[in-house]
Amino acid sequence: MGNTTGLRHLNHKIIKLLDRDTLSIPLLAQSELDLIAKIYKNSRRIGDIGHCYTGEVDLTLSKRFLSDNKNDTILLKGAILGKYVIRDKMSQGDIKYLKEKEFLKKMGGKAAESFKKERIALQGITGVNEYTRLKMTLVPKDLFLANSANYIILNESSIDNKFVLGVLNSSLLNYIFKKFSTNSNVNGYEVDNLPIPNSISTEEQSNIVDIVIRILSLKKKNPTADTDKLEREIDLLVYKLYGLTDEEVNIVEGK
Numbered sequence: 001m002g003n004t005t006g007l008r009h010l011n012h013k014i015i016k017l018l019d020r021d022t023l024s025i026p027l028l029a030q031s032e033l034d035l036i037a038k039i040y041k042n043s044r045r046i047g048d049i050g051h052c053y054t055g056e057v058d059l060t061l062s063k064r065f066l067s068d069n070k071n072d073t074i075l076l077k078g079a080i081l082g083k084y085v086i087r088d089k090m091s092q093g094d095i096k097y098l099k100e101k102e103f104l105k106k107m108g109g110k111a112a113e114s115f116k117k118e119r120i121a122l123q124g125i126t127g128v129n130e131y132t133r134l135k136m137t138l139v140p141k142d143l144f145l146a147n148s149a150n151y152i153i154l155n156e157s158s159i160d161n162k163f164v165l166g167v168l169n170s171s172l173l174n175y176i177f178k179k180f181s182t183n184s185n186v187n188g189y190e191v192d193n194l195p196i197p198n199s200i201s202t203e204e205q206s207n208i209v210d211i212v213i214r215i216l217s218l219k220k221k222n223p224t225a226d227t228d229k230l231e232r233e234i235d236l237l238v239y240k241l242y243g244l245t246d247e248e249v250n251i252v253e254g255k
Contacts, residue, residue, distance in 0.1 A: 047192030050154035055145030065103040072097035078123040078148035085219040120152040166208040170238040
């Protein structure tokens with residue numbers, strides 16, 4: 001499995017390769033550093049094909065627009081979002097609703113335009129020791145997100161939201177994110193720094209998209225549906241997409 005102890009060989013070029021904006025230095029064994037550097041050498045960043053934003057409804061500054069009236073528009077907080085699912089109940093806290101017309105009239109601006117698009121949404125805070133840190137799903141247009149959630153909007157029409165969703169929810173991307181993150185916040189700049197392969201064929205996209213559609217359908221019918229086998233299929237496709245060897249897969253999976 002390679003060297004997992006001892007000194008790491010870091011220089012400015014490698015640090016910039018891994019994180020060109022904040023130049024953070026992840027805590028990695030040499031074998032992990034070699035693996036992640038290989039991935040980034042052959043990848044773009046999420047920030048090259050889109051951007052990760054904070055939810056458009058600030059729970060403090062926009063408090064006057066919130067209500068408990070179910071006739072208003074539901075507001076999606078981070079705690080209601082899960083991996084491939086929008087839950088029926090909050091994992092913590094209460095469901096709130098948004099006085100949509102008042103909010104749009106008073107707030108407006110670019111942030112309030114995002115709700116008109118389908119988005120990849122994710123929890124803005126996850127436990128630093130949780131096995132899965134990236135918990136993402138698709139949010140249909142005409143729904144609003146609180147600032148306890150983040151969302152990604154892509155600017156390349158050739159890349160499918162469902163493909164990116166499947167990749168970001170994979171074991172590999174969670175592994176990479178956890179190596180860079182040092183606290184419970186899932187920051188937009190950290191998501192923007194995650195790698196997406198430079199070259200993606202139509203077939204590679206469609207293989208992952210097809211499975212993601214199946215998972216989303218199952219989760220919509222039953223939020224607790226067991227989709228482990230389908231998610232494992234995506235993991236294997238993602239390992240192949242990034243060109244990982246069996247030895248490198250074992251590093252990711254801790255074997």
